[in-house]
Amino acid sequence: MMVAEAQINNNTINLLEGWEEGLDKAPEWVQSFRKKAADDVMKTGLPTPAWEDWKYTNLRNLESVTLCEASSLHVVPNISSPFIDLKPIIVQLFNGSFVGEMPDLPDGLMIAPINEVWTNDWFKGFVSSLSIDTPMEALNSAFLNDGIVIKVSENTKIAEPLLLLSTYENSKDMLSVMPRIVIILENNAELNIVEHQSGIGSYVCNQATSINLGEKSKLGHYILQDNDRTQGYLFNTTKLNCYDDAVYDGFSLNHGAKLSRHEIFADLLGERIECIINGAYNLISTQHHDTTIKTGHFSPNSISKQIYKGVINHEASAVFQGRICVHNDAQGTDGHQLNRTLLLSEKAEFNAKPELKIYADDVKCSHGVTSGDLNDEELFYLRSRGIPEIEAKQILTKAFVAEVIEGIKDSVVRDIFLSISIEEGTK
Amino acid sequence: MRAQLGRKKESNYKMIKIKDLHASIDGKEVLKGLSLEIPKGEVHAIMGPNGSGKSTLSYVLSGKEGYEITSGSISFDGHDVTNMMPEERAALGMFLAFQYPVEIPGVTTINFLRTAINSLRKARGEEEMDAISFLKLQKARTAELGVTMDMLKRGLNVGFSGGEKKRNEVLQLVMLEPRFAVLDETDSGLDIDALKVVSKGINSLRSAERSFLVITHYQRLLDYIKPDVVHVLADGVIQKTGGAELALELEKHGYAEFEKNQSNGAVA
Ligand SMILES: Nc1ncnc2c1ncn2[C@@H]1O[C@H](COP(=O)(O)OP(=O)(O)OP(=O)(O)O)[C@@H](O)[C@H]1O
Ligand SMILES: [Mg+2]
Numbered sequence: 001m002m003v004a005e006a007q008i009n010n011n012t013i014n015l016l017e018g019w020e021e022g023l024d025k026a027p028e029w030v031q032s033f034r035k036k037a038a039d040d041v042m043k044t045g046l047p048t049p050a051w052e053d054w055k056y057t058n059l060r061n062l063e064s065v066t067l068c069e070a071s072s073l074h075v076v077p078n079i080s081s082p083f084i085d086l087k088p089i090i091v092q093l094f095n096g097s098f099v100g101e102m103p104d105l106p107d108g109l110m111i112a113p114i115n116e117v118w119t120n121d122w123f124k125g126f127v128s129s130l131s132i133d134t135p136m137e138a139l140n141s142a143f144l145n146d147g148i149v150i151k152v153s154e155n156t157k158i159a160e161p162l163l164l165l166s167t168y169e170n171s172k173d174m175l176s177v178m179p180r181i182v183i184i185l186e187n188n189a190e191l192n193i194v195e196h197q198s199g200i201g202s203y204v205c206n207q208a209t210s211i212n213l214g215e216k217s218k219l220g221h222y223i224l225q226d227n228d229r230t231q232g233y234l235f236n237t238t239k240l241n242c243y244d245d246a247v248y249d250g251f252s253l254n255h256g257a258k259l260s261r262h263e264i265f266a267d268l269l270g271e272r273i274e275c276i277i278n279g280a281y282n283l284i285s286t287q288h289h290d291t292t293i294k295t296g297h298f299s300p301n302s303i304s305k306q307i308y309k310g311v312i313n314h315e316a317s318a319v320f321q322g323r324i325c326v327h328n329d330a331q332g333t334d335g336h337q338l339n340r341t342l343l344l345s346e347k348a349e350f351n352a353k354p355e356l357k358i359y360a361d362d363v364k365c366s367h368g369v370t371s372g373d374l375n376d377e378e379l380f381y382l383r384s385r386g387i388p389e390i391e392a393k394q395i396l397t398k399a400f401v402a403e404v405i406e407g408i409k410d411s412v413v414r415d416i417f418l419s420i421s422i423e424e425g426t427k
Numbered sequence: 428m429r430a431q432l433g434r435k436k437e438s439n440y441k442m443i444k445i446k447d448l449h450a451s452i453d454g455k456e457v458l459k460g461l462s463l464e465i466p467k468g469e470v471h472a473i474m475g476p477n478g479s480g481k482s483t484l485s486y487v488l489s490g491k492e493g494y495e496i497t498s499g500s501i502s503f504d505g506h507d508v509t510n511m512m513p514e515e516r517a518a519l520g521m522f523l524a525f526q527y528p529v530e531i532p533g534v535t536t537i538n539f540l541r542t543a544i545n546s547l548r549k550a551r552g553e554e555e556m557d558a559i560s561f562l563k564l565q566k567a568r569t570a571e572l573g574v575t576m577d578m579l580k581r582g583l584n585v586g587f588s589g590g591e592k593k594r595n596e597v598l599q600l601v602m603l604e605p606r607f608a609v610l611d612e613t614d615s616g617l618d619i620d621a622l623k624v625v626s627k628g629i630n631s632l633r634s635a636e637r638s639f640l641v642i643t644h645y646q647r648l649l650d651y652i653k654p655d656v657v658h659v660l661a662d663g664v665i666q667k668t669g670g671a672e673l674a675l676e677l678e679k680h681g682y683a684e685f686e687k688n689q690s691n692g693a694v695a
Contacts, residue, residue, distance in 0.1 A: 375529075376492065376493070377529045378529050378531050380491050380492065380513060381525070381528070381529050381531065382531075382539070382543075383490075383512065383513040383514045383517070384489050384490075384491075384513045384514075384516075384517060384522075384523055385517055385522075385539075385543035385546070385547075385599065385603065386514050386517035386518055386543050386546040386547040386550060386603070387514060387542055387543055387546045388514050388546060388550075389512070389514065391542070391546065392514075395534055395539075395542065396531070396534070398533070399531060399532060399533025399534045399582075400533060401533075402533035403532055403533050406533075
């Protein structure tokens with residue numbers, strides 16, 4: 001395989017390269033949406049550690065990404081997924097675009113490429129109403145074209161889970177991948193989605209996921225991120241809007257990339273919402289993974305919970321930044337956040353920034369951060385029964401992560417996650 | 428003072444030989460020249476005041492990290508195990524029922540048992556136990572001990588009552604079938620009925636091929652598990668050794684006699 005050096009000296013400009021492609025074919029509103037986004041990126045540039053939320057994650061290395069000549073580009077890789085066992089509706093995405101055959105879809109479930117539905121008012125209404133809060137989001141927005149929309153109609157409960165097999169790969173001709181996934185559940189709709197993401201080689205992927213949960217709707221959103229672990233750059237920004245009585249059950253198991261950041265904005269706009277954003281990550285080598293979650297409670301009596309468990313090995317580093325903001329009107333809020341990290345090596349690094357901003361008086365909120373290594377007493381207990389040290393450590397590491405996987409509401413999905421190797425993923 | 432007064436058995440082969448063991452933790456010497464021999468097939472009991480070093484002995488026997496053995500040795504069935512790792516000792520057939528079993532969330536008792544059995548088999552060059560044989564064994568043993576399926580499916584010891592934890596230790600004992608077992612206050616926390624059940628389980632393992640070291644504060648346990656020999660451990664050494672009647676004596680008079688020794692017993 002040939003390797004081409006793509007030196008990106010000014011990473012901002014380079015990542016923006018090609019954003020105007022196909023612009024003239026897009027509807028008017030998309031054109032101005034993209035132009036404005038590109039403008040925003042040019043104005044601010046990419047974040048630097050001087051920015052408040054980027055203190056611990058440095059994008060400097062993006063300047064010298066070496067991208068492979070992708071021999072298999074446009075050939076859909078056959079990724080095997082343990083989630084096939086769910087007998088799901090399978091949709092394959094390559095660099096965010098739909099590939100392969102569209103499966104038969106049950107009534108009330110619509111899946112379509114973005115550029116086939118973007119003239120619709122409901123699409124425009126939702127996407128153009130989203131605030132753009134970070135340069136990564138703006139960057140993605142400047143390219144709005146690739147990606148899919150998943151929409152469940154009012155009062156429809158989709159029984160089969162939806163499996164998105166998502167692969168990223170890019171070459172020197174294509175410096176970055178900017179997919180957008182839009183998920184819309186209308187009132188009283190229900191769906192479970194599993195995203196199995198795989199990045200190949202040295203890719204740069206900057207995904208944006210925009211989710212709208214109507215009243216009484218329920219979304220199970222489970223992500224297995226299983227990339228080639230040491231070369232790629234993966235950014236994922238999720239925007240979640242929830243209305244009255246919606247339930248979001250989110251879980252992601254991340255095996256990281258060379259550098260990755262998952263940033264989640266959850267806006268609890270209605271009342272009595274239950275919003276769970278849980279996750280786990282396992283990092284090796286010199287991987288860096290950043291989880292940044294901002295939860296906003298805007299109305300009374302909603303529950304938000306985040307539990308993240310991290311396992312950091314070798315010289316890897318992780319960041320957890322969590323902010324819960326409870327606005328004036330959000331009385332009766334129940335907001336909890338917990339981050340526990342297992343440091344398996346002396347050189348492993350972990351930084352946390354938990355934050356509570358509370359402007360209402362009748363609320364229950366908490367946050368907690370712990371980090372440490374494996375418990376010696378537990379290790380001794382297992383070894384005293386004949387379990388060799390290495391295996392005992394694996395068992396305890398798995399158990400540490402299992403605690404958060406156990407929280408997944410869908411029991412079948414839960415069991416599959418429990419069966420996945422924390423160290424290796426599905427590789 | 429350290430004479431072996433144990434009742435003579437047919438076999439006089441020493442399963443365990445502890446010679447002049449000195450062990451410290453965090454710079455504090457806890458075992459101060461302890462010697463003890465347990466012949467094959469015998470049950471020995473150790474009694475002694477709080478803090479005298481009984482649990483320390485059990486940990487040092489099973490190879491827990493953090494203890495510094497400054498001199499002396501431990502041999503098991505002819506192997507010098509003094510510097511062996513805990514899993515190696517287990518593979519040879521040594522076992523410790525903990526005074527305070529730890530809770531391990533996320534590891535179910537049943538999976539733990541299976542992993543332990545198969546680890547031991549693997550280390551001994553034996554084939555893994557298949558799922559059906561394991562299930563059979565587990566069913567028979569849990570029924571004997573009144574361990575419920577619910578307990579087996581829960582995280583290891585998580586939320587178990589004090590008595591349930593002890594039963595779980597004995598369940599592991601009867602499933603792993605070691606050749607030498609240390610029981611550290613297995614009776615504490617057990618109600619009267621559970622004590623009978625657990626003792627029955629332990630007694631079922633008694634054989635000419637197996638030795639036990641039973642650490643306890645109470646004669647009551649020894650009514651069920653009749654020891655061949657009773658030792659008094661105080662201030663880090665065996666201060667007295669006798670037959671089963673020694674336990675009754677201690678019950679009456681306490682350890683006052685040895686406390687005296689304790690203050691005089693200067694470190695060598
Ligand atoms: N990490 C440690 N650092 C210092 N001293 C310790 C440490 N662990 C144990 N000790 C001390 O060692 C001594 C022996 O403790 P051990 O647990 O062996 O006693 P024991 O005979 O089992 O008592 P009990 O009857 O209460 O169970 C005690 O004085 C205890 O405080
Ligand atoms: Mg003790």
